[in-house]
Amino acid sequence: MNPSASTQTLGVVGLGSMGWGAAVSALRRGITTWGSDTRSDVLERFAAAGGHVASTPAELAAHCDVVIILVVNAAQTEDVLFGNGALAQHLKSGSVVVASATVDPSLPPQWAAQLAERGIGFIDGPVSGGARKAADGQMTIMASGSADAFAAAGELLDAIAGKVYRLGDQPGIGSTVKMINQHLAGVHIAAACEAMALGMRAGADPRQLYDVICNSAGMSWMFQNRVPHILDGDYTPLSSVNIFVKDLGLVLDAARRLAFPLPLAAAAHQLYLATAAAGHGGEDDAAVIKFYAAIAGLVYRLGDQPGIGSTVKMINQHLAGVHIAAACEAMALGMRAGADPRQLYDVICNSAGMSWMFQNRVPHILDGDYTPLSSVNIFVKDLGLVLDAARRLAFPLPLAAAAHQLYLATAAAGHGGEDDAAVIKFYAAIAGLELPAAP
Amino acid sequence: MNPSASTQTLGVVGLGSMGWGAAVSALRRGITTWGSDTRSDVLERFAAAGGHVASTPAELAAHCDVVIILVVNAAQTEDVLFGNGALAQHLKSGSVVVASATVDPSLPPQWAAQLAERGIGFIDGPVSGGARKAADGQMTIMASGSADAFAAAGELLDAIAGKVYRLGDQPGIGSTVKMINQHLAGVHIAAACEAMALGMRAGADPRQLYDVICNSAGMSWMFQNRVPHILDGDYTPLSSVNIFVKDLGLVLDAARRLAFPLPLAAAAHQLYLATAAAGHGGEDDAAVIKFYAAIAGLVYRLGDQPGIGSTVKMINQHLAGVHIAAACEAMALGMRAGADPRQLYDVICNSAGMSWMFQNRVPHILDGDYTPLSSVNIFVKDLGLVLDAARRLAFPLPLAAAAHQLYLATAAAGHGGEDDAAVIKFYAAIAGLELPAAP
Numbered sequence: 006m007n008p009s010a011s012t013q014t015l016g017v018v019g020l021g022s023m024g025w026g027a028a029v030s031a032l033r034r035g036i037t038t039w040g041s042d043t044r045s046d047v048l049e050r051f052a053a054a055g056g057h058v059a060s061t062p063a064e065l066a067a068h069c070d071v072v073i074i075l076v077v078n079a080a081q082t083e084d085v086l087f088g089n090g091a092l093a094q095h096l097k098s099g100s101v102v103v104a105s106a107t108v109d110p111s112l113p114p115q116w117a118a119q120l121a122e123r124g125i126g127f128i129d130g131p132v133s134g135g136a137r138k139a140a141d142g143q144m145t146i147m148a149s150g151s152a153d154a155f156a157a158a159g160e161l162l163d164a165i166a167g168k169v170y171r172l173g174d175q176p177g178i179g180s181t182v183k184m185i186n187q188h189l190a191g192v193h194i195a196a197a198c199e200a201m202a203l204g205m206r207a208g209a210d211p212r213q214l215y216d217v218i219c220n221s222a223g224m225s226w227m228f229q230n231r232v233p234h235i236l237d238g239d240y241t242p243l244s245s246v247n248i249f250v251k252d253l254g255l256v257l258d259a260a261r262r263l264a265f266p267l268p269l270a271a272a273a274h275q276l277y278l279a280t281a282a283a284g285h286g287g288e289d290d291a292a293v294i295k296f297y298a299a300i301a302g303l304v305y306r307l308g309d310q311p312g313i314g315s316t317v318k319m320i321n322q323h324l325a326g327v328h329i330a331a332a333c334e335a336m337a338l339g340m341r342a343g344a345d346p347r348q349l350y351d352v353i354c355n356s357a358g359m360s361w362m363f364q365n366r367v368p369h370i371l372d373g374d375y376t377p378l379s380s381v382n383i384f385v386k387d388l389g390l391v392l393d394a395a396r397r398l399a400f401p402l403p404l405a406a407a408a409h410q411l412y413l414a415t416a417a418a419g420h421g422g423e424d425d426a427a428v429i430k431f432y433a434a435i436a437g438l439e440l441p442a443a444p
Numbered sequence: 445m446n447p448s449a450s451t452q453t454l455g456v457v458g459l460g461s462m463g464w465g466a467a468v469s470a471l472r473r474g475i476t477t478w479g480s481d482t483r484s485d486v487l488e489r490f491a492a493a494g495g496h497v498a499s500t501p502a503e504l505a506a507h508c509d510v511v512i513i514l515v516v517n518a519a520q521t522e523d524v525l526f527g528n529g530a531l532a533q534h535l536k537s538g539s540v541v542v543a544s545a546t547v548d549p550s551l552p553p554q555w556a557a558q559l560a561e562r563g564i565g566f567i568d569g570p571v572s573g574g575a576r577k578a579a580d581g582q583m584t585i586m587a588s589g590s591a592d593a594f595a596a597a598g599e600l601l602d603a604i605a606g607k608v609y610r611l612g613d614q615p616g617i618g619s620t621v622k623m624i625n626q627h628l629a630g631v632h633i634a635a636a637c638e639a640m641a642l643g644m645r646a647g648a649d650p651r652q653l654y655d656v657i658c659n660s661a662g663m664s665w666m667f668q669n670r671v672p673h674i675l676d677g678d679y680t681p682l683s684s685v686n687i688f689v690k691d692l693g694l695v696l697d698a699a700r701r702l703a704f705p706l707p708l709a710a711a712a713h714q715l716y717l718a719t720a721a722a723g724h725g726g727e728d729d730a731a732v733i734k735f736y737a738a739i740a741g742l743v744y745r746l747g748d749q750p751g752i753g754s755t756v757k758m759i760n761q762h763l764a765g766v767h768i769a770a771a772c773e774a775m776a777l778g779m780r781a782g783a784d785p786r787q788l789y790d791v792i793c794n795s796a797g798m799s800w801m802f803q804n805r806v807p808h809i810l811d812g813d814y815t816p817l818s819s820v821n822i823f824v825k826d827l828g829l830v831l832d833a834a835r836r837l838a839f840p841l842p843l844a845a846a847a848h849q850l851y852l853a854t855a856a857a858g859h860g861g862e863d864d865a866a867v868i869k870f871y872a873a874i875a876g877l878e879l880p881a882a883p
Contacts, residue, residue, distance in 0.1 A: 007544075007558065013614065021499040025448065038800050054756045073680070094867075113736075151537070248725060250835070250838070254835060260852070261824070261828055261852065264824070264852055264856045264860065265852065265855060266849045266852040266853040267849065267854055268707060268846070268849045271845040271849050272711075272845070272846075274845070275840045275841065275842045275845050276840075278834070278838060278839065279833065279842040281838045282838045282840060283738075284837055286838065299722075299738065312555045326710045385703070386702070389700055395717070396689070396693060396717065399689070399720045399721045399725065400717065400720040400721055401714045401721060402714065402716040403711070403714045403842060404711070406710040406714050407707070407710070407711075407846075409710070410706065410707045410710050411705075412697070412705075413700065413703055413704065413705040414705040414874045414875075415701045416877070417704055417875040417876070418873075418875070419704045419876070421703065422462070424848060431874065434857075434873065435853045435856050435857045435873065435874070436856040436857070437856070437858070439859070
């Protein structure tokens with residue numbers, strides 16, 4: 006136990022799945038912790054676990070050196086800070102607020118400025134990792150803020166998180182990195198559902214497909230994590246479809262303000278909306294596969310019929326092709342939003358937005374080296390073959406179709422013979438991005 | 445009756461909806477007409493109508509000066525000409541073949557060359573207008589071919605068609621123009637379904653919506669023609685969903701070979717595939733609205749509840765925004781494929797691919813004049829508002845989302861303040877098109 010941590014008092018506003026985990030992790034470390042929530046039963050459970058309960062953020066404020074706000078969205082965060090919660094009004098000068106909801110990256114700098122007028126420090130610190138990691142004190146915090154704020158709050162954050170990325174002194178960077186992570190996570194879940202649905206429609210055994218893809222180029226962290234829900238038919242929400250209706254919505258809003266196109270994220274967002282529209286918004290986000298099941302009447306078939314090998318290969322190419330394009334779109338958006346590309350790479354490789362292709366191809370972008378290991382033209386061809394096969398099966402692939410357009414656009418601009426990571430040049434060309442140059 | 449027409453003998457291979465109309469129109473004009481088809485009942489009906497019947501194209505060949513092939517696709521056309529049909533082998537030197545199926549524009553030049561070796565002329569002559577117009581002798585033929593071929597076959601074609609566009613002496617131009625028409629027709633039907641579905645979901649009265657849009661900027665020929673099927677709940681196929689699974693597939697194949705991206709056509713194609721996948725492939729193409737109904741549980745509400753005016757306005761903006769982007773995508777593809785842009789404009793304005801926005805905005809492209817009547821930024825904003833409204837209704841809009849990305853990409857490239865027809869610059873930039881310059 007770090008001795009300085011134990012002398013500070015932590016406040017947690019919002020004892021939902023992430024906030025609860027953070028608060029009980031702090032208690033386990035012997036840190037005096039106050040919690041506030043609108044639900045009285047949650048507060049009773051927190052008191053029983055050894056926490057101090059406050060019925061309002063204002064009441065909590067007076068007791069705490071560091072307050073982490075783990076509510077659902079920007080509107081709730083603002084209400085806690087400056088609205089009915091009146092947290093800012095009651096916090097001591099010298100205390101630090103950590104805002105951890107996933108929000109538009111343009112907001113944290115405004116909050117930081119308003120709090121600074123009252124002598125209160127601020128860390129833009131969105132979290133990831135899910136409820137289980139949070140409860141184990143192992144969540145990730147993507148944090149940016151002043152050196153003073155980190156000096157005051159850093160050790161408490163280290164005590165409740167497995168990893169605290171310190172991403173710079175400007176509030177907004179943390180939320181930008183989180184936004185890029187959500188972009189990739191959202192696209193990868195939808196891609197996993199689209200690919201598994203196509204594989205089943207083509208007659209592959211879904212468990213076999215899962216095993217092979219987890220060890221192939223089509224792997225993503227989300228594929229590994231969410232496809233088991235599909236295999237088990239268990240859509241109890243760890244994170245719901247509605248979360249990505251919101252979070253990809255945020256990503257698209259931010260991109261709209263930056264006048265930045267996101268064809269893949271836009272296509273994926275439509276899939277979450279369609280799934281929610283069909284009544285599955287409250288289910289686990291893997292329920293996006295129900296969109297495909299509903300429109301195409303999926304048939305599960307077991308066994309090793311002829312052609313299974315080429316079906317698995319096709320699914321792997323589907324995912325690999327979508328993931329490379331998603332990696333390029335997300336890295337381009339991150340750069341456009343001002344994030345450092347190497348830092349972004351480092352964080353995403355250890356977060357839910359990771360894919361095998363992201364790990365493998367983004368270094369080409371960082372090094373400005375487009376010597377083809379596998380060229381753009383290969384995916385013009387291979388995603389073309391996947392779309393042809395789906396057409397024969399009368400099966401829709403909106404994500405693969407959107408990704409294929411990106412390879413075509415990149416080839417049309419004369420980069421067909423370059424490494425497939427050159428898809429980022431499509432985004433660079435239309436939005437005037439400066440990409441890392443070869444050394 | 446044109447005297448020279450009556451001295452020639454016409455052959456029609458394929459007495460389906462268009463071929464039947466062409467053949468009986470010729471009979472009505474007193475032209476000796478031979479028909480061939482694989483269905484004996486159709487041949488019996490044709491004989492009863494005064495036609496001469498041939499059981500194979502080879503049998504028909506010996507009697508005819510001009511043979512029009514009105515089969516389903518390229519494979520059937522090739523089978524008639526060079527395969528089992530053996531038409532080419534049995535035609536007289538000096539006769540002319542008119543190939544009228546919708547096919548990839550790269551094929552007619554190959555057919556023309558093979559026929560020329562036997563002294564047979566060729567016209568690339570896809571048709572449009574539907575079964576009713578064909579039966580009235582009023583279909584449209586989009587034709588290209590040598591002056592000799594037109595000299596030999598032109599008057600017979602004039603006798604069976606309301607309008608024969610003579611688009612130049614290179615086979616393939618006719619099919620290119622037809623391809624652009626199908627691109628627009630396919631996108632417009634899907635857009636009509638998406639917009640009507642959104643309007644109903646937002647509580648508008650569908651008949652009122654139809655009446656207003658038919659007289660507004662969101663109008664398209666397809667909207668006028670197909671939405672009544674939705675209003676009447678009558679999905680008896682005039683032209684089926686499967687036709688556009690095929691025809692937009694052809695458009696995408698041709699674009700793939702040209703390395704040309706078509707994000708809107710790709711998004712629309714997915715909607716036809718999804719509708720076919722759900723079992724509606726054989727229904728009228730307006731059944732694409734069932735895709736939206738299935739995933740979002742459409743509710744029909746009647747009456748003038750508050751907000752109806754702004755809902756109608758929203759639907760109009762949806763369609764106007766999608767139609768401008770579609771006009772730019774289609775014109776860009778046509779230019780990339782070598783069509784003359786003014787000729788293309790002229791034909792499309794009189795065909796099923798017409799929209800109010802196509803008529804209004806394409807002249808800006810032809811004149812190279814991007815002085816903003818309404819700017820790209822207006823649709824960045826207005827389609828953004830439509831997508832926001834749909835998000836609040838948990839309603840997916842894949843086409844509007846794809847179109848919005850195109851306005852964003854155009855704005856990102858620095859053209860936000862120009863006329864909204866500047867969306868074509870997005871395609872020009874990524875594919876190296878030379879656009880018409882200002883005079």
